Amino acid sequence: MSSSQLSPSPRTAVRGGPPSEPTPAQPPWWQRARVQAWGLAGVFFALYCCLSVRRQQRILSTGFDLGIFEQGIRGYAHGHAPVSLLKGPGFDLLGDHFHPLLVLFAPFYRLFPGPLTLLVGQAALTALAVVPLVRWAHRVRGPWAAAWTGLGFGASWGLASMIGFDFHEVCLAVPLLAFALAAAGQRRWRAAALWGLPLLLVKEDLGLTLAVLGGCIAWKGPRRLGLALAVAGVLGTLLEVLVILPAVNQHGSFDYWNEIAGGSTAATAHSGSLTGTVLHTFWPPEKYLTVLLLLAPTGFLALRSPLVLLALPTLGWRFVSANPAYWGTADHYSAVLMVVVWASTVQALDQHREVLRGPRLRLRCGAGALVTAVCLPLFPLGALFLPGTWTTTAHVRAAHRVLDRIPDGATVASTDRLAPQLTDRAAVSLVCSPDPPTAPPDWILVDRADSTNFPCPITTALAVVAADERSGGYRLVTDQDGIVLLHRQ
Structure with missing residues (x-):
């Protein structure tokens, strides 16, 4: 006879003793x-x-x-x-x-x-x-x-x-x-x-x-x-x-x-x-x-x-x-x-x-x-x-095409929404910043559709761009779907 057959079960080990507590059921996973x-x-x-x-x-x-x-x-x-x-x-x-x-x-x-x-x-x-x-x-x-x-x-x-x-x-x-x-x-x-x-x-x-x-x-x-x-x-x-x-x-x-x-x-x-x-x-x-x-x-x-x-x-x-x-x-x-x-x-x-x-x-x-x-x-x-969240508009595609024209390591003055598209590879400041860089940036980038109006209204930013272009310090590189890019002469 095997030892397992000789060993009493937990419930019968002590004759007449109380039965052991049942193991509580585990909740569903x-x-x-x-x-x-x-x-x-x-x-x-x-x-x-x-x-x-x-x-x-x-x-x-x-x-x-x-x-x-x-x-x-x-x-x-x-x-x-x-x-x-x-x-x-x-x-x-x-x-x-x-x-x-x-x-x-x-x-x-x-x-x-x-x-x-x-x-x-x-x-x-x-x-x-x-x-x-x-x-x-x-x-x-x-x-x-x-x-x-x-x-x-x-x-x-x-x-x-x-x-x-x-x-x-x-x-x-x-x-x-x-x-x-x-x-x-x-x-x-x-x-x-x-x-x-x-x-x-x-x-x-x-x-x-x-x-x-x-x-x-x-x-x-x-x-x-x-x-x-x-x-x-x-x-x-x-x-x-x-x-x-x-x-x-x-x-x-x-x-x-x-x-x-x-x-x-x-x-x-x-x-x-x-x-x-x-x-x-x-x-x-x-x-x-x-x-x-x-x-x-x-x-x-x-x-x-x-x-x-x-x-x-x-x-x-x-x-x-x-x-x-x-x-x-x-x-x-x-x-x-x-x-x-x-x-x-x-x-x-x-x-x-x-x-x-x-x-x-x-x-x-x-x-x-x-x-x-x-x-x-x-x-x-x-x-x-919202469906618009998962749609890439023509304006966004145009913006990325313009952004690709700015080389790595450049200095850029940008409007607010375009700035974080460049901060990983360029030195970026804001157009019409109250505390601008000491040297003029190589590039100026403005999005006419930028609704943040920060740090200045978009009309003011556009006026700054126009003045820089008229002064001869910058030339227009491209203007695609309201995305304007200037390069310093």
Whole structure:
């Protein structure tokens, strides 16, 4: 008789003893946390890449800001300072915003030089932020909550707006903040601090966000660690804004003080008084719409978590500013806020299990999903469903023919949308730049269809081209479908 026949089964080893617990059934593979997290991240990475790459191919990207960042990262990749000719001769970008962590792009740019390296890298970093939030939501409430969180966050208008407007340094903050808040929400305090600290190297204002994270850790976790993180955040921002940026900046100051504390718009008519500043902070109504659109996709669940306080520093400097571009939903300004509100939502689902369940929870989640669906076609991700996104027009083909006539290594003054088509192989500045290069460029390139009107209206740019041609300093090389190219005599 074999030994297996002599050995009792686990259930009969102890006669009369209780049967062993049955092994819990494994969920279907598509409901597992790792599959959901990385699967959704992969889907959104593909969507983000399609959107940003097609914008570049269709000449919808701009020198401000894709061209600027490419010039800076190109400097890093070749062992130099991050200088951008588009900002001005010898302009060091570390005197504009404090973002030394952009050096992480340098090795990839050295291998694959070109604007697509930045755009694909931004897409990857943004999609990566889906992973910690989805895994956390899965651990808290299971696969349905993970799917709702991942889809709502990945398709959020704040991330779509960042992806749809070129490249920005805050793409580095999105995954860092997501991992930090997911760790804090699961009481892994040291991991939260370590993920949060690099925010100081992404942008100068994020030190204040780090300080609030430190305050939350001190409130709910180890007080000494939290207070140390809060102090590091505040001191880091002060050091960057008051010392480092003015020291590197060509003008010897922080260039954005006037936008935060003053400016020339009508909104600052009462900025001389404290009362006027406070009133301006809460007006015009566009600011309320921004806050509403931040919270509504979460079914307002984010308000039930203390992590939502991390949104206050970013909202604060934006709403105090006199620059209307900061008040609304465009560009990259709300990307980090999307991380905050969705992390707050997951924590609310964790901490309020007894209240947030049943029909009430389903109603909130359904309303949030409806808001996300309604916003989708109104923001850049909606462009993926338009036929024009996948069509190359005659104007774009003509532009590429003209661009091919400019040799590598040339100096070029260009209009805004054509600039990032050349920054990987030429020294590019902008036509009618307020801080032009010291020597006249070899080539002048103007697109009459450029609607950015930056840094001057297209009519002014055309007048500059006409004056240069009449003076005899430049000759017309070609004019194809509104793309004008001049070469210096």
